[in-house]
Amino acid sequence: MRAMQGERTMNIRNHDATSYIIQSAGALTFVPLQYDLFYDLMGMVGFLASTFVSLFYEGIKEGKPLVSILESLSTRHLLLNGAAVVWSLRLGVFLFSRAIKLGGDSRLEEIKRQPLRFATVWFMQGTWTFLVGLPLYLTNLLCTPSSQAPIGKKDYIPLGLFTSSLFLEILADYQKSKWRDRRDKKKHNERFISSGIWRWSRHPNYIGEIGIWMGIWALSASALQHSAYPRLGPALAAASPLFTWHLLTNVSGIPLLEKHAKKTFGDDPKYKDYARSFIVAMELPIIKAKKHSLDSQINYGTTGILDPKKRIYFDKATYPDVRLVLESTKELIALQDKPFHTDQFRNSEKEEETCLFGESRYQ
Structure with missing residues (x-):
């Protein structure tokens, strides 16, 4: 048992190293250049690489072909990894495309000129890659198909939460992109978006993001509750939605965007009206x-x-x-x-x- 636990710990360390190696490479390349265009894309690459390592590393080490490893996965494995990959590819491509169109990331406009702070942001992205995917990585690394309960009716709730949250995030991004396109074509002169689902919240995409990881965590919880594993499994995996919530609402998401908006629109009476009248992100009731x-x-x-x-x-x-x-x-x-x-x-x-x-x- 101790040997098995030691092997599992080593597997988690391999995954952890993957997260930081990729973000360190990004920092070493782009911090000296004060270049933020590839920041979100590197986050996607780091997440996908960590997912790949957690899912296939052991099988590859044993000489198994990828097809054989895939065939041995449980339905829960496939759902968790499929959901995470779809989320990562969709968000990564969207953010990278937006960064190209806008010429960078407005959140990092000031930070990228300060090497230490910019390097810290890259390190934080490595931490994010590690923590946000914990439900997925722990299930991949610790749970064999035979140790997992089959997908049942209770799993429809987290699947529904993930699906609806992903739809919300996609819709929010789509509406804001269309709003920007119309503004660029001089079809309206609004300085900030307050239509569609953005009429309900200043950051509906972040509500979707938090819901996505709550759904993935809940879907992994039953697998991590198996008697062969520590009872702390689901609690440890819960660091994912909690960290996502904290990061978006207190660190690099809403605070930076709100600061930028206040600096840009702070003297606009319409923005003051909008800021007083609409929720920020998680004040739904x-x-x-x-x-x-x-x-x-x-x-x-x-x-x-x-x-x-x-x-x-x-x-x-x-x-x-x-x-x-x-x-x-x-x-x-x-x-x-x-x-x-x-x-x-x-x-x-x-x-x-x-x-x-x-x-x-x-x-």
Whole structure:
């Protein structure tokens, strides 16, 4: 057993080395040149190479042909690796094509001029390649086909999550690309996109990205729960969606894009309006609205019912399906479940903090 565990540890180290070797090669080549065009493409290459090593290394070492190795894989192996390869190729080609068209990566515009920071970004991409694929790599390296439970009904949920999230990411990228093309052809003069699914979030593609890895992790979890392996298997693999979420929301995704947007559009009243009114990425349940939007949309002078426990006001007379969340605790306690007039809130400072739930948000 100890020998087997040592061999598995060595396999994981081989995969880990693959991640960093490829990104180190990219850093050594492009950091001195201050060139960021191939950054995302190298991420795709690193991910695909790590996947290949985790899936085929042992078989190749034993002298097995690739066809024989593929034939021995379980359905779960094929689904996990197929999903990851489709995601990687789609995203890598899209990002590289976009970088060519735009002449680089706007996120790295300032960073690439600072060698140490730019090299750190390449190292982080190696870490990303290693951590984000953990559900896939652990299943490939540790789980034999005979040790895995067959695909069952419960696996339809993660498969559905992966598929819908991939569709969301593709749709978001497609809509933004079309928006850019129309802008370049002078068919509109909008400075930033706020249409399509981008009307719901400033970063819907990142929501899709996080959902993709939640789905892949959930699909791998049952294989990693086998009695022959540590119970920490699923927990260790969960580093993938957690790291993806942290990276996109706190490190290199949203923070850099929001900083760039604020610098570019910060003085634009339309952008300020958009930034206040729309969610960033993962705040799906609640969408903030502006005071003037409420003034223009709500039929003041009508009566409604307030639920003090849920802090929700129902304007049944005018908008039966609309729920407004009111933040004024004193007014909520005083009103209880009694009817009241919306005029009471017309000039309230708290009105600026009013929220609309997604299904009933005014456009």
